[in-house]
Amino acid sequence: MSTKMAVFCVRRTLLLPFKSCTQVRLCCTFPTRLPSPSCTTWTTSRPPPGHILTQQSRSYSDVTARHQVDYLPTTDAHQLTLIEDAGQPNTSLDLDAWSAPRALEEISEEEAATMLLPPAIPPASASLQDYVDHSETLTKLVQLGVHLWRLQQRPHVGSMLLRLDFHSHVAPRLLFLKETGVEDSRLGHVVSLNPFILTEDLDKLRARVHYLRSKKFPAEEVASMVSRAPYLLNFSVERLDNRLGFYQQHLGLSAAHTRQILARLPRLLCGSLEPVKENLKVCELELGFKTKEIQHIVLVVPKVLTANKRKLTQIFHFVHNTMKVPHHLIVKFPQVLNSKFLRVRERHLFLQYLGKDQYDPAQANYVSLQRLVSPPDQVFCTEVAQATLGDFGLFQKTL
Amino acid sequence: MASPAARMFRRLEGLFCVYKPPGIPWKVVRDTIETKLLKGLDALPPLPLPEQIRFLAQPCSNALTPKGLSASSVPVLSKHPLVTGSEFKRISVGVGHRLDTLSSGVMVLGVGNGNKVLNGLHSLQVTRDYTLEGEFGSATDDFSHTGRIVERSTYDHITQDKLDRVLAMLQGANQKALLTYANVDMRSQEAYEMAVQGILGPDGKSPPILKGLRCIRFQPPNFTLEVQCLNETQKYLRKVVHEIGLELRSTAFCKGVRRTRDGTFTLQDALTRDRWKPADVLSAIRQYHAGHRQGKQEYKSQEQQDATTREELQSR
Numbered sequence: 001m002s003t004k005m006a007v008f009c010v011r012r013t014l015l016l017p018f019k020s021c022t023q024v025r026l027c028c029t030f031p032t033r034l035p036s037p038s039c040t041t042w043t044t045s046r047p048p049p050g051h052i053l054t055q056q057s058r059s060y061s062d063v064t065a066r067h068q069v070d071y072l073p074t075t076d077a078h079q080l081t082l083i084e085d086a087g088q089p090n091t092s093l094d095l096d097a098w099s100a101p102r103a104l105e106e107i108s109e110e111e112a113a114t115m116l117l118p119p120a121i122p123p124a125s126a127s128l129q130d131y132v133d134h135s136e137t138l139t140k141l142v143q144l145g146v147h148l149w150r151l152q153q154r155p156h157v158g159s160m161l162l163r164l165d166f167h168s169h170v171a172p173r174l175l176f177l178k179e180t181g182v183e184d185s186r187l188g189h190v191v192s193l194n195p196f197i198l199t200e201d202l203d204k205l206r207a208r209v210h211y212l213r214s215k216k217f218p219a220e221e222v223a224s225m226v227s228r229a230p231y232l233l234n235f236s237v238e239r240l241d242n243r244l245g246f247y248q249q250h251l252g253l254s255a256a257h258t259r260q261i262l263a264r265l266p267r268l269l270c271g272s273l274e275p276v277k278e279n280l281k282v283c284e285l286e287l288g289f290k291t292k293e294i295q296h297i298v299l300v301v302p303k304v305l306t307a308n309k310r311k312l313t314q315i316f317h318f319v320h321n322t323m324k325v326p327h328h329l330i331v332k333f334p335q336v337l338n339s340k341f342l343r344v345r346e347r348h349l350f351l352q353y354l355g356k357d358q359y360d361p362a363q364a365n366y367v368s369l370q371r372l373v374s375p376p377d378q379v380f381c382t383e384v385a386q387a388t389l390g391d392f393g394l395f396q397k398t399l
Numbered sequence: 400m401a402s403p404a405a406r407m408f409r410r411l412e413g414l415f416c417v418y419k420p421p422g423i424p425w426k427v428v429r430d431t432i433e434t435k436l437l438k439g440l441d442a443l444p445p446l447p448l449p450e451q452i453r454f455l456a457q458p459c460s461n462a463l464t465p466k467g468l469s470a471s472s473v474p475v476l477s478k479h480p481l482v483t484g485s486e487f488k489r490i491s492v493g494v495g496h497r498l499d500t501l502s503s504g505v506m507v508l509g510v511g512n513g514n515k516v517l518n519g520l521h522s523l524q525v526t527r528d529y530t531l532e533g534e535f536g537s538a539t540d541d542f543s544h545t546g547r548i549v550e551r552s553t554y555d556h557i558t559q560d561k562l563d564r565v566l567a568m569l570q571g572a573n574q575k576a577l578l579t580y581a582n583v584d585m586r587s588q589e590a591y592e593m594a595v596q597g598i599l600g601p602d603g604k605s606p607p608i609l610k611g612l613r614c615i616r617f618q619p620p621n622f623t624l625e626v627q628c629l630n631e632t633q634k635y636l637r638k639v640v641h642e643i644g645l646e647l648r649s650t651a652f653c654k655g656v657r658r659t660r661d662g663t664f665t666l667q668d669a670l671t672r673d674r675w676k677p678a679d680v681l682s683a684i685r686q687y688h689a690g691h692r693q694g695k696q697e698y699k700s701q702e703q704q705d706a707t708t709r710e711e712l713q714s715r
Contacts, residue, residue, distance in 0.1 A: 129477040133451075142476050149484035342420055342672070377673060396671045397418050398657075399503060 128152045128161070137166040144174075145188025146195075157195050164198055173198050173205070180209055181223025194230035204236075211237045215244060216255070221263045229266035243269050250280060253295060265302040276305045279312070287316050289327060297334040304337055315341045323348055325359050325369065333369035347372055347380060350395050354385055403443040404486050407677065411436065411490065412511035415683035416661065418669040421503040425494055432508065432675055433492045439677030441485045448474035493517050496527065496661055501543055502633045504529070504658030505669045510684065520662065524600050526610055526627045528660035531653055533640040535620040538650035542637035552650045559617045565646045566612050566624070569639070573609040580605040600629065607631040609639070621654075663690070 107115075121134050128148050132138045138161065142148060152158040164170055174187055177197075182190060191197065197205075212222050226232055232240075247268065248258045262268055268276070283294050283304070297304055304312065319325050319336055330336065336344065351357040351367065358365045359372075371384055381392050401409075419428050454468040476482060493514040495507035509517045535554035539546030580601035583590045593599040601608060611627035624643075626636065637653040644651025659666050668686065670679055 129482055132476045132479075132482050139476055142479055142481050146481065148482045149480075342422070346420075393671050393673075396420075397666050397669060399421060 128158050131162055135162060137161065137164050137170055140166050140170070141188075141191065144191065145185075147188075147192040150192065151195055154195075160199065161195060170198050172202060173200070176202060176205060177226070180226055181219055182227045183223075186227045190227060190230040194234065196234055197230065200234055205233050208233050208235070208237055208240065211240060215259070217259055217263065221259075225263060225266035225269075229270050231270045232266055235270065240269060243273065246273055250277070251295060251298060252291065253299070257295075257299060261298060261302045265306070268302065268305060271306065279305050279307065279309060282309050282312065286313055289331070293327065293331045296331055297337070301334045301338050304334070307338070311341065312337060315339070315344060318345060318348075319369070323357070323359060329359065329361075329369065333373075336369045336373050339373045344373060346396055346399065347385075349399060350385055350387075350392060353395060354387065356385060400446065402446045402486060404440045404445070407440060407443060407681070408487055408490070408511075410681055411677075411684065413513040413684035414495075414507055414509050414516060414664075414687050415680055416505050416507045416664040416669045417675065418666070418671050419498050419503055419506045420672060421501060421655065424500045425497045425506065428506065429492055429494050429508065432680070433490055435675055436490050436492070436510075436677050436680065437485070437487060440487050440490075445480055445486070448476070448478055451475050495520050498658060499633045501545065502656035502658070504656075505661045505664055505666060506658070507661050507664050510680070513684075522603075523662075524598070524602070524629065525662040526629055527631070527658055527662070529626045529628065529631075529636055530615075530655075530657045530659055531624040531626060531636055531640055532655035532657075533622050533624065533643070533651050533653055535622070535644060535647075535649050535651050537652055538641060538644065539652045542634070542641040542653055544652060544654045546652070550650050554620050554647075554649045557619060557647050557649060559614070561647055562614055562617060562622065562643075565643055566614060568646070569643070570609065570612045573612070576606070577601060577608050577610065580608070605630050607635045663694075 122130055125131070128138060132142060132148070138148065141161065148161075151161065177187060177190065178184070209222060209226075212225075213219065217225070244258065244262070247253070247262065248255065251258070251261075253261070280294065283289050283297070284291075289297065315337060316330070318341065319330060320327070348357060351372075356365060356367065358367055359369070360366065361368075367384060372380075375383070377392065378389055381387050381389050385392070417428065417432065419425060450472045451474075452470050453473050454470055455473070456467050457469045480486070491511060491514055493509045495509065495517050498504060498506050507517070507520065509515075534544075535557060536551060537548045538550040538552075540549050577600055578585060581590070581593075581599055582602060583593065583599070590599065600610075607628060607630050609626055609628045609631075611625070613625055614622060615625050616623040624640070626639075628636070633656045636656050640651050640653040668683065670683060
């Protein structure tokens with residue numbers, strides 16, 4: 001009897017083609033069976049997980065070839081009648097009579113060879129857990145430290161990773177990153193944040209690194225930029241060129257200074273330019289800094305270009321209007337614009353309570369903004385405020 | 400065998416309180432604490448990966464393994480944290496009585512099973528202590544210092560004596576409201592006994608009631624009030640300050656609302672921002688459980704004493 005069998009292709013894809021069989025031949029058992037006198041080894045009805053089945057040898061028996069269909073529900077050990085073809089009329093299907101395949105049963109060699117087994121890995125899954133142990137690519141990525149769980153949350157990234165072949169797709173790009181200077185410990189981080197680097201054309205990647213080198217970025221800086229902004233090399237040369245030009249033009253800095261800023265904060269080259277333009281406008285109009293002052297602030301703290309405008313204005317308003325620190329002193333210590341507002345507020349109020357809030361360099365007991373903001377709590381309490389950490393905690397509870 | 404993270408997660412069940420700084424929404428506080436607890440759980444070492452015997456292809460095949468496969472014990476990568484994600488992806492952290500963005504003070508949070516107790520906290524007649532900082536001279540539209548100024552007035556005529564008289568009048572009105580919402584006939588023995596024990600108060604829903612109100616500092620234009628209240632909101636307390644200003648024929652607005660006590664949780668137990676870490680939260684929860692057990696024992700012994708005295712009275 002010829003039947004169309006369901007073909008399960010065990011390929012490395014997340015969604016496998018499932019050709020449903022039109023006819024299913026169910027098994028039949030005779031009421032009595034004689035065990036074979038020849039050497040017998042036992043087979044299990046369901047293969048153990050993770051076990052490659054070619055290892056077990058099958059036993060011989062006189063039973064006619066039958067096909068185990070393991071994915072049918074097994075309930076009672078009853079008999080089933082044989083079904084010829086589904087198209088034939090007058091066939092009775094008595095599912096209750098189907099006998100569960102007993103675990104330690106002997107089957108013939110031919111029967112074992114034609115045995116229909118469900119795939120060890122499911123044809124479709126929402127998680128990469130089912131495929132990690134069977135895919136060389138995924139195994140090697142986990143060993144590299146790639147965060148597969150986070151990547152599979154993103155749409156289509158899981159399927160993409162499964163379809164990659166390690167030796168032809170992944171390895172060349174990892175070697176390229178290594179050549180560029182990215183450390184081995186950072187490769188996992190780069191791929192976790194930007195899995196699309198594994199599908200980018202190698203020539204284009206090389207061209208972009210070459211472009212950055214041509215703009216006189218030293219090799220170590222290019223490596224550190226790629227490592228800290230993993231999406232950098234996915235952008236075309238035109239886009240990188242556009243951004244470099246924008247920063248040099250709008251900030252009015254020299255080439256060396258622009259390189260310095262971008263080496264310190266490479267994600268400026270990856271993100272959109274609109275928030276940066278808005279931040280520059282805020283600094284100029286709302287905060288009232290002059291162009292030279294903005295250039296100096298950005299050189300020292302490039303993060304101001306991508307900071308949250310509301311938080312930036314809040315902290316500036318507090319430092320300038322409440323603490324009465326003039327513009328030129330803020331420009332001298334721009335780190336205060338990058339710090340947490342609550343930290344600055346609590347420390348200033350503590351110093352005010354102790355009578356030590358002196359921010360004028362001309363006066364005695366001057367406290368610089370850097371000494372106010374940068375040190376950790378313990379150092380601030382002992383050196384600047386001359387109080388204990390416990391006192392600071394008690395004071396925080398009075399605010 | 401439970402991992403260290405699972406053991407710590409099981410210990411994170413109970414109530415603790417934090418000090419909410421002003422200017423931060425209560426939800427940000429709750430989210431920050433949940434994130435920090437999850438980070439602490441992630442930092443703990445995971446259990447070693449289970450191993451599995453697999454038949455892997457070896458480059459050199461000898462006669463013993465005809466297909467070039469040999470058995471080796473390899474870790475099961477499908478159980479690796481990089482593949483499954485962290486063991487705990489969320490912790491249920493609940494908030495008791497909330498505080499609005501401008502106010503600060505003691506906020507009770509519950510973790511795990513402690514959240515069930517939080518529901519009970521709401522229904523109990525538990526009072527809360529507040530400190531209200533007020534300033535005479537202006538009135539704003541939302542009664543706080545961040546609102547738009549609606550009116551300005553002088554305050555030179557205000558003395559401590561006048562303020563105390565206004566506070567006494569307010570307290571009297573609140574006391575009356577307390578008795579009204581108690582749903583007990585004032586002329587009954589039951590009401591007297593409840594009043595003697597100090598449990599005479601509104602049961603269930605009622606408008607905000609101030610059980611106690613006094614001025615602890617008076618330096619015009621600034622003054623500080625201490626309030627014990629039930630069923631209140633912070634905006635109502637700011638409105639009280641505004642009304643005090645009106646009663647004194649001037650204007651006032653509220654500069655700060657600070658909760659100093661929520662039930663049995665005081666400022667002393669509250670965790671400041673640098674202590675919002677798993678270790679400190681665990682010790683706070685342990686403290687709560689210890690205090691809770693002691694309170695239960697005292698309550699039980701008190702009940703037994705009451706029962707014995709009642710029996711004696713009956714036998715006489």
